[in-house]
Each structure stands twice: as structure tokens, then as C-alpha cells.
Amino acid sequence: MKRLIGNKNALECIKRNAKYWTFKINENLEVEMNIGGQxxxxxxxxxSAQILMKLIQSAENVVCKPIKNIVLTVPAYFDEDQKKATIKAAEIAGLHVLDLISEPSAAAYAYGFDQQRFSDTNLLVFDLGGGTLDVVIVKVKDGIFNVVAIGGDTLLGGRDFDNALMDYFVDIIEKKYEKKITENVKIMQKLLKECINLKHMLTATEDAK
Ligand SMILES: Nc1ncnc2c1ncn2[C@@H]1O[C@H](COP(=O)(O)OP(=O)(O)OP(=O)(O)O)[C@@H](O)[C@H]1O
Ligand SMILES: [Mg+2]
Structure with missing residues (x-):
């Protein structure tokens, strides 16, 4: 959803990425959902609003009080339309957005780089996420973060590694069993889960089954 939200090039993004999505989306950028059989x-x-509601619920369970005001993080490369659409998602979820900050700045906060001893420091934040690779230079000055240079690939993330594994195994399975499996959402979902597990294992070991 993050690749689509407020994105002028969403249709192109769908063309490039939809291969192993287990949901359908039409040319008006509407996702088809089966809710109660309809x-x-x-x-x-x-x-995105639903996801935010779920996150807020989890956070409320921890702090034991209602949360209304939030600070949202967005990729450093998000343009105005993408930011507006993200704020809209929060509003649909009944939340009030105090501020938007960039994800690399949030990462720098999380690692404590806002402390005085890091004043006047340049950080290189390398963030290989699920959907995008962001490589960003953040300038820290008196606890304030400024994104001064952005690079990376907005169409490369862990999900592409999953897709590469899917391509590999779909081919093997279809040949072995002489059956098409790509139309079967349940099988594809199961295979995707296995591919993700395999990818995670291969981060720590030389080989995995
Ligand atoms: N041990 C691991 N080895 C390899 N990949 C991993 C491992 N743990 C998580 N991942 C992959 O990292 C990705 C998720 O990363 P992250 O949580 O940073 O993404 P995100 O912030 O949700 O995505 P994005 O920033 O693109 O919106 C997933 O593709 C996941 O499979
Ligand atoms: Mg991320």
C-alpha cells in the first residue's frame, strides 16, 4: 500500500509488482476485499487507515490510555501527494497528525543520534525495507535532523527477494507436478510464507531447506 498511496505512477507500480500480490486491485486503485462474503x-x-488503527490499538494496550495525536514517518523521497495521502489515512483512522518526519530521521532518533555528542555529524542511513531501499545522508545539528541527500531504489525491497525466490520455486513446482499453481491464492500464500522463512534463514546460514 505504501508503494501505491498518493503515487502518481501507481499504475506502473502495479504492473511491475502485482505478480505475487494476493489481493486484486483495479485501474481506479481500489483493492477488492471480501468482507463477510461481499x-x-x-x-x-x-x-493504511486499518493498519494504523491496529498499530494504535497495540500501542494503547501498552500505555493504557487512548492515543489521538501521532507523529508519522514517511520515506524521505515521498512527494506532497504521497504525504497528503498518508495524512488522509491517519484522519480516516480518527487520528490527528502532529507532524510528519522522514524515516531515516526517525531511525537516527531511535539510535540516539539526537544527543549532544553527535551534534555536527553526518550520518549515512541505509534502510533496506520490505518495499524500498533508501540510502540517505542525514545531517545532525543540535538534535535536529536534516535529510541532505537521498538515494536508493523506490522499487527494491525484501519483497523483491521474496518474488525472486517465488519465481524460482513456482517454476520447479509447476514442472514437477505438471500443474499451474499461480492462480491458486492459498498455495501462493503458503509458498510465499515459506520463501520468506527461507530468505530469513539464509541471512544467518549458508544453506537452508
Ligand atoms: N533476517 C532477515 N533476513 C532477511 N530479510 C529479512 C530478515 N528479517 C526481516 N527481513 C525482511 O525485511 C523486510 C522488512 O523490513 P522493514 O521492517 O525494515 O520494512 P518496512 O519498514 O516495513 O518496509 P518499507 O520501509 O519498505 O516500507 C521484509 O521483506 C522482511 O522479509
Ligand atoms: Mg521502513
Whole structure:
């Protein structure tokens, strides 16, 4: 959803990425959902709103009080439309956005780089996420972060590694069993889960089954 939300090039993104998505999305950028046996069309903003509601619920369980005001993080490369759409998602979730900060700045905060001893430091933040690779230079000055240079690939992330593994195994399975499996959502979902597990294992070991 993050690749689609407020994105002027969303259709191109769908063309490039939809191969192993286990949901359907139409040319008006509406996701087809089966809710209580009925097909409903919902916008990426509404899907993001649901995710935000779930996150807020988890956070509320920890702090034991209601949360209304939030600070959202967005990729450093997000343009105004993408930022607006993200804020809209928060509003649909009934939340008030105090501020938007960039994800690399949030990472720098999380690692304590806002402390005085890091004043006047340049950081290189390398963030290989699920959907995007962001390589960003953040300038720290008196606890304030400024993104001064952005690089990376907005269409490269862990999900592409998953897709590469899927391509590999779908081919083997279809040849071995002489059956097409790509139309079967359940099988594809199961295979995807296995591919992700395999990828995670291969981070720590030379080989995995
Ligand atoms: N041990 C691991 N080895 C390899 N990949 C991993 C490992 N643990 C997590 N990942 C992959 O990292 C990705 C998720 O990363 P992260 O949580 O940073 O993404 P995100 O912030 O949700 O995505 P994005 O920033 O692109 O929106 C997933 O593709 C996941 O499979
Ligand atoms: Mg991320």
C-alpha cells in the first residue's frame, strides 16, 4: 500500500509488482476485499487507515490510555501527494497528525543520534525495507535532523527477494507436478510464507531447506 498511496505512477507500480500480490486491485486503485462474503472496493488510504488503527490499538494496550495525536514517518523521497495521502489515512483512522518526519530521521532518533555528542555529524542511513531501499545522508545539528541527500531504489525491497525466490520455486513446482499453481491464492500464500522463512534463514546460514 505504501508503494501505491498518493503515487502518481501507481499504475506502473502495479504492473511491475502485482505478480505475487494476493489481493486484486483495479485501474481506479481500489483493492477488492471480501468482507463477510461481499466484495468491497477500498482505497489504499483506507487500507493504511486499518493498519494504523491496529498499530494504535497495540500501542494503547501498552500505555493504557487512548492515543489521538501521532507523529508519522514517511520515506524521505515521498512527494506532497504521497504525504497528503498518508495524512488522509491517519484522519480516516480518527487520528490527528502532529507532524510528519522522514524515516531515516526517525531511525537516527531511535539510535540516539539526537544527543549532544553527535551534534555536527553526518550520518549515512541505509534502510533496506520490505518495499524500498533508501540510502540517505542525514545531517545532525543540535538534535535536529536534516535529510541532505537521498538515494536508493523506490522499487527494491525484501519483497523483491521474496518474488525472486517465488519465481524460482513456482517454476520447479509447476514442472514437477505438471500443474499451474499461480492462480491458486492459498498455495501462493503458503509458498510465499515459506520463501520468506527461507530468505530469513539464509541471512544467518549458508544453506537452508
Ligand atoms: N533476517 C532477515 N533476513 C532477511 N530479510 C529479512 C530478515 N528479517 C526481516 N527481513 C525482511 O525485511 C523486510 C522488512 O523490513 P522493514 O521492517 O525494515 O520494512 P518496512 O519498514 O516495513 O518496509 P518499507 O520501509 O519498505 O516500507 C521484509 O521483506 C522482511 O522479509
Ligand atoms: Mg521502513
Amino acid at each position: 466484495t468491497k472496493l477500498i482505497k489504499p488510504e483506507e487500507v
